[in-house]
Amino acid sequence: MKYPPTNLTSSLRMLLPLLIGIAVHTQARAEPYLAAREGLQCAACHVNPSGGGMRTEFGDVYAQTRLVAKQLDMGERGLWTGKLNDFLRVGGDLRYDASATDTPHQKRSDGFALQEFRAYGAVDLIDRRLTLYADQLLAPGSSINREAYGLFWWDEHQAYVKAGKLYLPYGLRLQDDSSFVRQATGINFTTPDNGLELGWVGSSWIGQLAVSNGAGGGEENDRGKRATASVAYVQHIWRLGASADYNDAAIGKLEQGGIFAGLDTGPITWLAEADYIVDKSLTPTRKQYVGLLEANWAFMQGHNLKLSAEYFDPDHQVDEDQRNRLSAIWEFNPIQFIQTRVGFRRYDGIPQNDLQNRKELFVELHGLF
Amino acid sequence: MKPQCSLPAAATRQRSRSLVPWRRGFATNPLGLVARYCVARRRHSDGYDSSSRLVSRPHPFAPSLRNLCATVLVMCRLLLSSLCLALGACAGNGDDLDQNGRPISEGGTPDGELTASFQSIQDNVFTPICTQCHAGASAPQGLDLQQGSSYDMIVNVVSQEQPTLARIAPGDPDASYLIQKIAGAAGISGARMPYGCPTSQPCLDAATIDVIRQWVSNGALND
Structure with a gap:
């Protein structure tokens, strides 16, 4: 057993205050903490090298063995790997929520809702080299495509190119689209875009560059394009990355950049992201700061307690308009394919806006395969 | 069918030094305050057999109420204090703003x-x-x-x-x-x-x- 060298220890001691310093706040549905906890890259567990969506065989097996409190015997069939044959793999995620929302001056709302049922399919035309991939949101509502692209890996399986409809590579790919960092940057699972992505997945360095229409998933309506890039340095207990995004859209230009980080401190895994946004499409031009700090504590096999704090300054030139969001979520994987999540979120905003001061309590059933 | 859960090439290169989170010494842990509640129980196998296949692992540690409360307390304090220190991050009081946060x-x-x-x-x-x-x-x-x-x-x-x-x-x-x-x-x-x-x-x-x-x-x- 080797311990990290002393100079690394010193670096970490210096890094921690920095991470805390850049911290802002979070909410709790992210899986990037697993990558940070294990010292892995997104490509280890996801078909999409930049993360999210269908899991790889490794990801499937990891979820069935390392995440669960009790692993039920699957008998002769063995573990689920999504493989229907040598060419075709499938997978999916289903999230069903019961929730209550308490908004000031409004009647409390509560109810059940299907959050999402997403199905994934991948055709490995050439093993480990050429894949056709689709991510389809089957419900709620009628089916709608999220991702559909072709992915080609170069020989050493380090460099790739993918073309089609894809999630843009920027920051931490949090599951929660309503987290401030994903909502304010406008790059999340609801805003895939048509374009091209080049990527590099080295042993320590990861980088992606995407060029897309910049129409938020809609049809191209101008000649301007969007360029999005992300690079990260990944070590076994820490990672540090930076992202940049430029969108020359018809209604105005958007420039944003940020840094993100992960740190594994044994029982607790930390994630942080901070972004600076200049949105010239808004009137007047707005400079925004947004950030997230998240702690994930694996306090028992199959359990994870996620605490997060988020911060959003929607216009730096306007005083006293900042918002916060605090979340506490308990995630429990009792057996394979099932996760339950119980969470509480508290929003803090200006008192004039009731919606910015709501509280949420939810229970979620998450099926994954 | 037994799974052949081969890692992607890049991940394989990293695995030998990365997939051992519980094996890492807490001597290197900058958050010793948190770790000391759990350190004695966090070491166990890296979850792989000799064929590089994932295997289920034993319970990482048995929690106690003291561990639970103490660590949650530390985490909350760290989160909130870092937030406030870094950003003065209290929500805006809305002075001189309309309901949509505009002056x-x-x-x-x-x-x-x-x-x-x-x-x-x-x-x-x-x-x-x-x-x-x-x-x-x-x-x-x-x-x-x-x-x-x-x-x-x-x-x-x-x-x-x-x-x-x-x-x-x-x-x-x-x-x-x-x-x-x-x-x-x-x-x-x-x-x-x-x-x-x-x-x-x-x-x-x-x-x-x-x-x-x-x-x-x-x-x-x-x-």
């Missing part, structure tokens, strides 16, 4: 009941609720619902999700896709709006939807 000196958004006029819908629905996401160059589906651009984005504009419908068809609320989306009508593509309702925020109530329908029935004027 009153800019003209502000008048407080008022929702009526079947476009400006009233903008002030009471689009700006405070929809522009949480549908704003600027990053707006989903390219739909910017900010003051000044929203009308041109919706009235007689074909929906991106369902091109057979207009987002707002003046005089015909049932054929207006925006109405269908906020009402959660059968056949819409994707989720009901506002996004996340009713889980992460309330859905628009029936009275609000009725007012918007009335505005469409009245011809969807830019009034």
Whole structure:
């Protein structure tokens, strides 16, 4: 057993205050903490090298063995790997929520809702080299495509190119689209875009560059394009990355950049992201700061307690308009394919806006395969 | 069928030094304050057999109430203190701002009941609720619902999700896709709006939807 060298220890001691310093706040549905906890890259567990969506065989097996409190015997069939044959793999995620929302001056709302049922399919035309991939949101509502692209890996399986409809590579790919960092940057699972992505997945360095229409998933309506890039340095207990995004859209230009980080401190895994946004499409031009700090504590096999704090300054030139969001979520994987999540979120905003001061309590059933 | 869970090449290169989170010494842990509650119980196998296959691992450690409370306390303190230190991150007190967080000196958004006029819908629905996401160059589906651009984005504009419908068809609320989306009508593509309702925020109530329908029935004027 080797311990990290002393100079690394010193670096970490210096890094921690920095991470805390850049911290802002979070909410709790992210899986990037697993990558940070294990010292892995997104490509280890996801078909999409930049993360999210269908899991790889490794990801499937990891979820069935390392995440669960009790692993039920699957008998002769063995573990689920999504493989229907040598060419075709499938997978999916289903999230069903019961929730209550308490908004000031409004009647409390509560109810059940299907959050999402997403199905994934991948055709490995050439093993480990050429894949056709689709991510389809089957419900709620009628089916709608999220991702559909072709992915080609170069020989050493380090460099790739993918073309089609894809999630843009920027920051931490949090599951929660309503987290401030994903909502304010406008790059999340609801805003895939048509374009091209080049990527590099080295042993320590990861980088992606995407060029897309910049129409938020809609049809191209101008000649301007969007360029999005992300690079990260990944070590076994820490990672540090930076992202940049430029969108020359018809209604105005958007420039944003940020840094993100992960740190594994044994029982607790930390994630942080901070972004600076200049949105010239808004009137007047707005400079925004947004950030997230998240702690994930694996306090028992199959359990994870996620605490997060988020911060959003929607216009730096306007005083006293900042918002916060605090979340506490308990995630429990009792057996394979099932996760339950119980969470509480508290929003803090200006008192004039009731919606910015709501509280949420939810229970979620998450099926994954 | 036993799984052959081979790692991607890059991950394989890293695995030998990365997949051992519980094996790492807490001597290197900068958060010793947190770790000391758990250190004795966190070491166990790295979860792989000799063939590099994942195997189930034993219980990492048995928790106690003392561990639970102490660590939650430390985590909460760290999160909150770092947030406040870094950002002075208390929510704004809203001084001199309107309900949408804009300075009153800019003209502000008048407080008022929702009526079947476009400006009233903008002030009471689009700006405070929809522009949480549908704003600027990053707006989903390219739909910017900010003051000044929203009308041109919706009235007689074909929906991106369902091109057979207009987002707002003046005089015909049932054929207006925006109405269908906020009402959660059968056949819409994707989720009901506002996004996340009713889980992460309330859905628009029936009275609000009725007012918007009335505005469409009245011809969807830019009034």
